[in-house]
Amino acid sequence: MQIDLYRPFQGENEKNIMSWLTDTHIHLSDDEYSQDIQFIIRSMEKIKIRACCVSMDLHSSEKTLDLSKKTKLVFPFVGIHPEKASNDLDPIVELIEKNSSQITGIGEIGLDKTYVSNQDGFKRQETVFHKMLSIAEKLNKPVSIHSRSTLEEILSILPSYSISGVLLHWFAGNKKQLKKTMDLGCYVSYGPAMIYAKDKQVLLSETNSDKILVETDGPVRFSRCFAMKTAQITFLPSVVFCAAKILKKTYDVLSYEIGQNTNRYLGV
Numbered sequence: 218m219q220i221d222l223y224r225p226f227q228g229e230n231e232k233n234i235m236s237w238l239t240d241t242h243i244h245l246s247d248d249e250y251s252q253d254i255q256f257i258i259r260s261m262e263k264i265k266i267r268a269c270c271v272s273m274d275l276h277s278s279e280k281t282l283d284l285s286k287k288t289k290l291v292f293p294f295v296g297i298h299p300e301k302a303s304n305d306l307d308p309i310v311e312l313i314e315k316n317s318s319q320i321t322g323i324g325e326i327g328l329d330k331t332y333v334s335n336q337d338g339f340k341r342q343e344t345v346f347h348k349m350l351s352i353a354e355k356l357n358k359p360v361s362i363h364s365r366s367t368l369e370e371i372l373s374i375l376p377s378y379s380i381s382g383v384l385l386h387w388f389a390g391n392k393k394q395l396k397k398t399m400d401l402g403c404y405v406s407y408g409p410a411m412i413y414a415k416d417k418q419v420l421l422s423e424t425n426s427d428k429i430l431v432e433t434d435g436p437v438r439f440s441r442c443f444a445m446k447t448a449q450i451t452f453l454p455s456v457v458f459c460a461a462k463i464l465k466k467t468y469d470v471l472s473y474e475i476g477q478n479t480n481r482y483l484g485v
């Protein structure tokens with residue numbers, strides 16, 4: 218099908234192009250959203266947004282699973298965030314194994330030295346991260362990875378695992394690291410910060426088009442045009458709109474492409 222990039226889609230033949238957006242990394246089980254969750258789910262239905270809801274620890278993993286029972290628009294990701302790496306591993310492993318058919322993916326997992334004060338703390342993060350990756354490999358689930366200032370370590374760990382969908386969320390590496398990430402076949406996601414941060418826009422333009430995903434990482438608060446308000450899932454179309462402008466594609470074409478990338482990442 219010939220597509221005119223500068224004309225909005227219309228008519229029967231192009232209907233399949235219109236696609237749902239997916240926020241590939243948001244903490245909808247965070248207490249910040251508890252009061253408004255019904256409203257959030259309703260707006261997701263209205264503006265056609267699905268979400269990979271990531272977890273931090275056992276408690277939020279249970280909340281994520283509960284939420285995914287209320288709506289098909291939430292894909293549950295469970296796991297232990299590097300900030301919570303000192304938590305007991307056994308209960309979360311048990312939870313994952315018991316609910317493996319309901320769980321979409323493993324996350325948020327990863328490494329982050331800003332949460333530890335010594336080498337032992339980092340060693341513990343590595344142990345937890347390895348355990349989470351091996352579960353994802355065993356259960357054939359995608360992973361959502363936090364890699365703040367630890368990209369080198371993470372990029373050297375990943376080749377020892379065979380996981381089909383690996384997302385380095387909120388990608389903030391340099392161009393060389395991005396190249397390495399692409400060579401490993403990983404996905405990267407960009408969020409609200411890309412709308413005002415030039416360095417993120419440059420990274421986006423250097424990312425393989427079949428590896429781009431979008432996210433909000435709510436309830437993170439973003440500055441500039443977002444005025445430090447709690448990130449909402451409804452920010453997502455603005456992220457896609459900005460990315461489309463940078464990549465010189467129409468909103469519809471880019472959201473279709475990102476939709477295809479998301480399906481491949483999730484294995485659906």
Ligand SMILES: [Zn+2]
Pocket residue numbers: 242244271325434
């Ligand atoms: Zn997160």
